[in-house]
Amino acid sequence: MLTRQTLHDAHDRIRPYIHRTPCLTNQTIDQMVGASIVFKCENFQKIGAFKARGGMNAALQLTDQEKINGIATHSSGNHGQAVAFAARQLGMPAYVVMPRTAPQVKKDAVRGYGAHVIECEPTLAAREATVADVIARTGATLIHPYDDDHVIAGQGTATIELIEDNPTGKPFDVILAPVGGGGLISGTALATQLLSPSTRVIGAEPEGAADAILSLKSGQVEKAPYIQTIADGLMATLSERTLGYIRQYVHEIKLASDDEIRAAQRLVWERMKIIIEPSCAVPLAVVLKYKNEFTDQTIGIILTGGNVDLGKYFS
Amino acid sequence: MLTRQTLHDAHDRIRPYIHRTPCLTNQTIDQMVGASIVFKCENFQKIGAFKARGGMNAALQLTDQEKINGIATHSSGNHGQAVAFAARQLGMPAYVVMPRTAPQVKKDAVRGYGAHVIECEPTLAAREATVADVIARTGATLIHPYDDDHVIAGQGTATIELIEDNPTGKPFDVILAPVGGGGLISGTALATQLLSPSTRVIGAEPEGAADAILSLKSGQVEKAPYIQTIADGLMATLSERTLGYIRQYVHEIKLASDDEIRAAQRLVWERMKIIIEPSCAVPLAVVLKYKNEFTDQTIGIILTGGNVDLGKYFS
Incomplete structure (x- = not known):
């Protein structure tokens, strides 16, 4: 069982080896959504990702x-x-x-x-x-990529920093993270529940790997109807463990299409001048798609990574 | 005549309207060069550039x-x-x-x-x-893009912040900025001379727009032998004013080829996960090209902007 102490211990343990990545904001994107978004930039993390x-x-x-x-x-x-x-x-x-x-x-x-x-x-x-x-x-x-409480606690440390470093001066109404195998969203939801219990947590999943939304609905681990998405880091299926955390602490899972994911990724590249991978753009795609549900809210988004093949651009 | 007071006044004047952009470092690039490099990220500036x-x-x-x-x-x-x-x-x-x-x-x-x-x-x-x-x-x-002391003083404020926010704890041995019409390098050199007079200043110019290196040599405004470079922000020619500042305060101008510029740009995208335009990569290209001259030094580089057409990547 992961507790507040487990999470803080994990953070203390890994701190000498990782970056405390910055929280960035962007006025243009805020205006597009009509909300205040804080991006936790794990694309600047060691190895280029929260993992x-x-x-x-x-x-x-x-x-x-x-x-x-x-x-x-x-x-x-x-x-x-x-x-x-x-x-x-x-x-x-x-x-x-x-x-x-x-x-x-x-x-x-x-x-x-x-x-x-x-x-x-x-x-x-x-x-x-x-x-x-x-x-x-x-x-x-x-070391399993997600079906492991130590891994989940480690991923949750990004949310500790997001909440501590929140530059808006207002508590988060909602925090979003992508859902693949569920390690990150589990850690994110746990950390949010423990440090900011009134904040909602939303998982963002590609339509082309939509197992978590089905699993949350049925209460058991389901397979995605089909697997085809540019969000290549999110193709894995939940485990019993991550589904358990999601059922307990995640309020909702929302889907975005590949076109919506790609548009959100491009928006971040163009406006924020930072490189994020497609898997990383799913939460923003969800916020843009359902922006009426987020009006005037303070939103935290974990930008998970920036490892893309740039050959196409530099060829 | 621009003084320390002029520069600080400019900084105070524009502060409410601009970002104090971050200074980033990158371990991999430091290891490649064998030096300690601080990147002043004006690609995150309003409009995506120091201008x-x-x-x-x-x-x-x-x-x-x-x-x-x-x-x-x-x-x-x-x-x-x-x-x-x-x-x-x-x-x-x-x-x-x-x-x-x-x-x-x-x-x-x-x-x-x-x-x-x-x-x-x-x-x-x-x-x-x-x-x-x-x-x-x-x-x-x-408002001329560079032949204007107010513009030059404004560009120099990036260097004030670079020197004040230097995260290395060691004074800069050298600061580099790109050279186009000479507004940025003039402001950079002035600010460096006034705030950190023992720091050398090097201008970085594309081989395909090499007017400044010739002008510094002859002492009068020269035309580039030819204009053809991917560094499309650096095609302008010095003015008498900017040549005057360069002759007085810039220690050296070094050239980089388009291939070297492109490689430096790609390195920053891949390793730092930030988007910079080709013009912006010329100083790092110069540092990589002449790395033996920079061994063990503390180096400041103005990353000037991140406005690129991403259509090629997202098509």
Whole structure:
């Protein structure tokens, strides 16, 4: 069970290794929505995404004996980099199982942190089998991308900072974060409930990976009707654990289409001059889509990451 | 003659209208150069560029009578937006002469601030004739993009903040800014000379608009051998005034090629997750190119702006 103390302990634990990222505001976007939005810029975080927090908090829980054998995970995205980063900070080996079809740039990024990249076929079954094999062979500890209370507590530390650093002088009416496997929204909702209980929490999910909205409705883990979205960091399915937190602390889940996500992403690039990835734009897409529901509110949004392939722009 | 008092007065004058932009650092880039670099992020400034400072300082010098008739300029770039922005802040009309070939998005941006856009043929002669006609007709006051001490003092206020907010705890060994018409580098060099006289100042110029390096060598305003560069904000030629400041206070001008500029721009996008325009990347390109000359130094770089056409990425 995660408590206020667990969250603050996680924050104290990871603080030497992470950035306290800035909270930015933008007048133009505020005017478009008719509200006051604070963006917590985890795109400026170590590895370019909030996942450094959860990975670091989980890695710091290992015993000295476990540290010798290191940590393992499977991920084609930011969590792989987070595990590699955490392992390097603590001087232990990391094993990241990645589909052989993952972009070279992502494999290189993980290797750049000194981790071992183990390639597998691009199926969930192959990924899980390969990581099990790696763990059996090396004795490494699995760090799951979201089905792990240490990871969830780590992700929740972004919301501690968002609430503490809120520049508006008014308490948040609502805080939004994207929903993939549910680790971030769980940590966000927990931290909000514990530090600012009158603030609502809304999960923002792509239409093309809409499992969480169904799961929250039915009360059990559901699969998305289909998986097709530019928000490539949000394709995972909730676990029993993250669904539990969501049912308890998240007030609502709202969907945005790829076109709406892309428009929100472009708006942030153009107006705020910062780079965010598509997965990161879903909460703003939701706020723009349902702006009548947010009029005059003070809104916190976790901007989750900025890892995009810029080849298209610089080619 | 610009003094320390002139600069501080300019800063006090424009402060209510502009952002105090953040100073950012990046560990990866520091390691690549072997130095400690502080980036003054004027891409986060009002209108997305430092030019809001100079435009605002010049506009604020107008008498009440002059304010009725408003301000005028010719510009296809950020200075046009700066004049439009300043006029709107002060409730006066603005007239911006732009070549009819300027991108629609730039004309729209100027119109977005409520300014009148007057189109002309895309030649310097047509631009100057058209702005003279506009001034004759309206009584507006010309705000030149750089050949104006009020504008130069305004641009220098970015360096005041850079020096005051320097997060390294060590004084700057060198400060770099791009060179186009010379307004920014003049203000930068003046402010540095007045506030941190032991700091060197280096101007960074594209190879494809290399007039300032020649002018500094010969001591008179020279034309660039050719004009062809992706740094589209740096194509202007020095004036007698800006050459005078450069001769007095700038230690050196260094060149970078378009490939080097593009690589530096991409590095900032990828590693710092912020959007900068090509003109803005020239100082970092110079630092990367001549990194042996900067080893172990504390370096300040003015990141001048982030106004780029993102259509290529989002198409």
